[in-house]
Amino acid sequence: MTRRPLEGVRIVDFCWVGAGSYATKLLADQGADVIKIESRARLDGIRLSGPFPGGVQGVNKSGYFADRNTSKRSCTINMKTEEGQRIARDLVAGADVIANSFTPGVMERFGLGWDDVQRLNPRIVYLAMSMQGDGGPERDYLGYGLTISALVGLHGLTAIPGRLPVGTGTNYPDHIPNPCHAAFAVLAALRHVRRTGEGQYIDLAQTEATISVLGPAMLEFSVNGRDRDPIGNAHDRYAPHGVYPAAGEDRWIAIAVTSDEQFAALADTLGLPESMSRGLDEATRRERRAHIDDVIAGATACFDSVELATRLQKLGVPAAPVHDAAGVVDHDPQLAARDHWVRLPHAEMGESLYNAPPFRFSRTASELEVAAPLLGEHTVEVCREVLGMDEAEIARLTAEGVLA
Amino acid sequence: MSSCARALEGIRVVELGGALTNYCGKLFAELGADVILIEPPGGSDLRSQPPYADDEEGVEQSLGFFYRNTSKRSAVIDIESPSGAEVVRKLAATADMVLEDRPPGYLASVGLDPARLIEENPALVVTSITPFGQEGPYAQFAHADIVCMALGGMLWMGGYDDGPPVRAVGDQAYMAGSLFGAVSAMVALTHAEIRGEGQHVDVSVQEAVALGLENAAQYYDLECRIRRRFGGTQREAGFGVFPCADGHVFLLASGIGGNRFWANMVSWLLHEGVRGAEILEREGWGESDFMATDHAKAVFWDIFTAFAADRTKKDLYHDSQKWRVPLGPVNKPSDVLASAQLQDRGYFVDVEAFGRTIAVPGAPYKLSETPWQLGGAAPKLGEHSDEVLSEAGFGAAEIAELRREGVIR
Numbered sequence: 124m125t126r127r128p129l130e131g132v133r134i135v136d137f138c139w140v141g142a143g144s145y146a147t148k149l150l151a152d153q154g155a156d157v158i159k160i161e162s163r164a165r166l167d168g169i170r171l172s173g174p175f176p177g178g179v180q181g182v183n184k185s186g187y188f189a190d191r192n193t194s195k196r197s198c199t200i201n202m203k204t205e206e207g208q209r210i211a212r213d214l215v216a217g218a219d220v221i222a223n224s225f226t227p228g229v230m231e232r233f234g235l236g237w238d239d240v241q242r243l244n245p246r247i248v249y250l251a252m253s254m255q256g257d258g259g260p261e262r263d264y265l266g267y268g269l270t271i272s273a274l275v276g277l278h279g280l281t282a283i284p285g286r287l288p289v290g291t292g293t294n295y296p297d298h299i300p301n302p303c304h305a306a307f308a309v310l311a312a313l314r315h316v317r318r319t320g321e322g323q324y325i326d327l328a329q330t331e332a333t334i335s336v337l338g339p340a341m342l343e344f345s346v347n348g349r350d351r352d353p354i355g356n357a358h359d360r361y362a363p364h365g366v367y368p369a370a371g372e373d374r375w376i377a378i379a380v381t382s383d384e385q386f387a388a389l390a391d392t393l394g395l396p397e398s399m400s401r402g403l404d405e406a407t408r409r410e411r412r413a414h415i416d417d418v419i420a421g422a423t424a425c426f427d428s429v430e431l432a433t434r435l436q437k438l439g440v441p442a443a444p445v446h447d448a449a450g451v452v453d454h455d456p457q458l459a460a461r462d463h464w465v466r467l468p469h470a471e472m473g474e475s476l477y478n479a480p481p482f483r484f485s486r487t488a489s490e491l492e493v494a495a496p497l498l499g500e501h502t503v504e505v506c507r508e509v510l511g512m513d514e515a516e517i518a519r520l521t522a523e524g525v526l527a
Numbered sequence: 528m529s530s531c532a533r534a535l536e537g538i539r540v541v542e543l544g545g546a547l548t549n550y551c552g553k554l555f556a557e558l559g560a561d562v563i564l565i566e567p568p569g570g571s572d573l574r575s576q577p578p579y580a581d582d583e584e585g586v587e588q589s590l591g592f593f594y595r596n597t598s599k600r601s602a603v604i605d606i607e608s609p610s611g612a613e614v615v616r617k618l619a620a621t622a623d624m625v626l627e628d629r630p631p632g633y634l635a636s637v638g639l640d641p642a643r644l645i646e647e648n649p650a651l652v653v654t655s656i657t658p659f660g661q662e663g664p665y666a667q668f669a670h671a672d673i674v675c676m677a678l679g680g681m682l683w684m685g686g687y688d689d690g691p692p693v694r695a696v697g698d699q700a701y702m703a704g705s706l707f708g709a710v711s712a713m714v715a716l717t718h719a720e721i722r723g724e725g726q727h728v729d730v731s732v733q734e735a736v737a738l739g740l741e742n743a744a745q746y747y748d749l750e751c752r753i754r755r756r757f758g759g760t761q762r763e764a765g766f767g768v769f770p771c772a773d774g775h776v777f778l779l780a781s782g783i784g785g786n787r788f789w790a791n792m793v794s795w796l797l798h799e800g801v802r803g804a805e806i807l808e809r810e811g812w813g814e815s816d817f818m819a820t821d822h823a824k825a826v827f828w829d830i831f832t833a834f835a836a837d838r839t840k841k842d843l844y845h846d847s848q849k850w851r852v853p854l855g856p857v858n859k860p861s862d863v864l865a866s867a868q869l870q871d872r873g874y875f876v877d878v879e880a881f882g883r884t885i886a887v888p889g890a891p892y893k894l895s896e897t898p899w900q901l902g903g904a905a906p907k908l909g910e911h912s913d914e915v916l917s918e919a920g921f922g923a924a925e926i927a928e929l930r931r932e933g934v935i936r
Contacts, residue, residue: 128717129714149710168787169783173742177749190745256872259871261848261867267782269779270854272777273775273777273857274858276858276859277695277696279859281694283693286690286759287775288758289693290695290777291684291685293684293740293741298740299703299735299739305892306710307554307709308891310710310717311713312894313717314720315534317720317721321896326893331892332891334863334888336702337696337860338888342578342593342594344864346581346883350861351696356673356691356693359576373755375683375691375692379672385669436668436669439669441670441674443674443675446682446683447755448740450680451737452747452748456665457663457665460663460664461662461663461731472749476745480711484715484728486724487715
């Protein structure tokens with residue numbers, strides 16, 4: 124294994140909560156030196172969000188925080204103090220990337236707006252990932268992944284017709300669309316720096332990056348002039364296509380039939396009446412989907428979800444048990460074979476569970492090695508090694524509450 | 528087209544893919560890479576997926592294909608014929624990245640083994656986005672977006688408290704694969720450009736979905752609790768979907784990681800003179816144990832829905848912000864396209880397609896010096912076959928011969 128691809132890239136990270144922290148984590152895991160700037164005066168709220176080992180809260184014990192902050196260093200700086208701001212500026216002057224996920228205006232109050240930073244360091248990539256971007260009438264609005272999902276249409280389009288919309292049940296934009304778009308943009312901007320020496324400002328509105336994963340639904344309105352209706356687990360083309368009950372409490376199987384042969388195999392396996400399996404082409408199945416779904420649901424309820432999915436897969440039918448957390452963590456042979464789940468030691472949490480990156484490189488390392496940092500774990504190390512401060516100065520700044 | 532610098536200019540991507548790779552390829556194309564979509568003679572898979580423009584089936588009509596393939600070129604090459612595979616080998620020798628989503632082993636079976644392509648072009652990155660990854664017991668499983676959502680664990684979390692899990696709109700498993708694919712590909716390209724060393728990147732859609740579990744895996748690990756769906760109900764009082772005059776709103780009065788917004792919520796309702804709102808000031812309200820009770824949920828539901836019944840989702844959205852309460856209108860695409868915020872920022876861009884001017888979602892990020900740019904409508908099937916082959920050094924006679932043999936179109 125050679126060194127990690129992003130070694131040598133330093134990121135000064137003011138991101139907090141979900142989306143921003145996950146974006147810089149992706150880069151930290153690939154070797155970037157991500158220095159997370161935190162403060163005891165204004166904690167990253169996710170440090171107080173569950174789960175905690177044994178359910179006991181602690182700023183260094185959140186499993187939610189931990190999974191979002193692997194491979195980073197934590198440096199506490201009280202940004203309300205002038206000296207704290209000066210230290211931050213010194214860090215930024217020597218960095219390749221500065222990142223934040225605040226509402227527009229916060230970084231300016233720290234003296235770290237784009238104009239200030241560009242003067243300090245013209246080669247820097249400045250990532251700002253506020254909820255709605257740095258301009259427009261709603262730029263100061265507050266929200267979370269869940270309210271963003273609602274605002275951009277994801278929540279409303281995810282529902283069983285006639286019932287309340289449900290969305291993903293999570294702050295989905297924080298976990299996939301926003302961190303990935305942000306990390307990709309930063310890597311592209313870093314390429315531009317390598318080639319030209321020119322840094323730049325990236326304005327990522329979390330709403331906009333999320334709409335970008337809903338493109339076809341937007342086009343249905345702009346091209347065909349109508350709003351799409353939610354269709355539950357049905358598919359625009361394929362039928363049957365859905366989530367069906369399996370044996371046991373709250374057990375389900377997902378089945379997607381994408382050809383006539385698959386439908387015949389499904390009907391055989393479930394022992395459906397001949398009239399259901401013969402001569403029903405895709406268009407007819409789509410037309411009669413409600414009835415077909417009822418018949419299938421009646422049949423699947425007697426099967427174990429894993430056994431039935433395995434049998435269907437052997438016949439080439441796309442099918443899967445609907446995994447809950449125990450399913451993905453303990454009972455999925457594929458995730459196990461790929462070593463997806465990693466246990467890392469941590470001073471206060473003991474060994475706990477992390478997701479590995481969802482990709483493997485054939486030559487460079489992609490394993491996760493370093494757990495999330497304790498609050499301020501690397502403050503002294505960063506002051507000494509990155510900023511070249513002596514012990515006396517570090518002691519003074521600590522005593523004065525600047526490094527808190 | 529403006530003459531701005533492009534972040535990814537000079538990068539050439541040969542994309543042998545469809546539903547799993549297309550969005551990834553688009554991300555590269557719109558920051559300046561030259562992305563050539565190699566399609567089989569019948570067209571790549573999304574071309575036969577509805578919805579269609581004007582509801583007319585046809586290889587040039589799919590809106591899902593259109594959206595994910597803007598700014599690219601299309602060449603039709605039958606890679607299952609030896610001479611077609613040879614054309615792609617030559618293209619790969621001139622490329623920085625091959626992006627593909629074929630079943631593991633397929634490329635090798637047609638003579639395009641990723642390891643061999645890298646041997647012939649040592650700085651080449653081959654990014655494979657597959658449902659489950661290159662190896663393991665599921666490597667050859669049949670897949671669909673809903674199957675990847677199920678096995679990655681996200682499907683379980685969305686849906687009804689008293690009913691089934693529900694799949695998120697818009698093939699989000701495949702989107703997740705494309706997005707993590709783009710990040711990992713860019714990491715590998717960074718390494719290749721600096722060190723001259725290409726490699727094979729193996730992206731699993733199932734694992735990408737598992738990155739979207741929020742804190743569910745850790746709840747199971749640390750507290751032995753299985754997070755469940757809460758759709759159709761409030762997760763706790765003031766947390767969930769509520770009806771209003773013209774639809775629904777999503778309210779998150781409790782915030783995340785504490786009850787920081789509850790006082791704001793109560794002030795708002797008191798200010799509006801909402802009947803019964805004074806109850807919400809009593810002891811216990813705002814504390815998570817109490818907020819999780821059926822009693823608290825029922826009381827809050829009655830108070831809030833009575834208040835919201837004659838207010839629109841838009842008014843509730845703007846009013847909530849004056850009180851610093853996180854509330855989002857449950858919007859439809861038409862609401863999104865009409866958003867004053869997005870219009871002010873020029874998010875949607877106009878493109879000529881399907882015989883009219885259409886608004887297409889624009890920049891997911893605004894880069895000040897190397898702006899995102901939409902490089903035109905999705906290509907017609909095989910629109911650039913000749914041009915791509917001639918750039919790769921094929922003469923007119925060779926191209927005509929390949930066409931006669933049905934290898935290209």
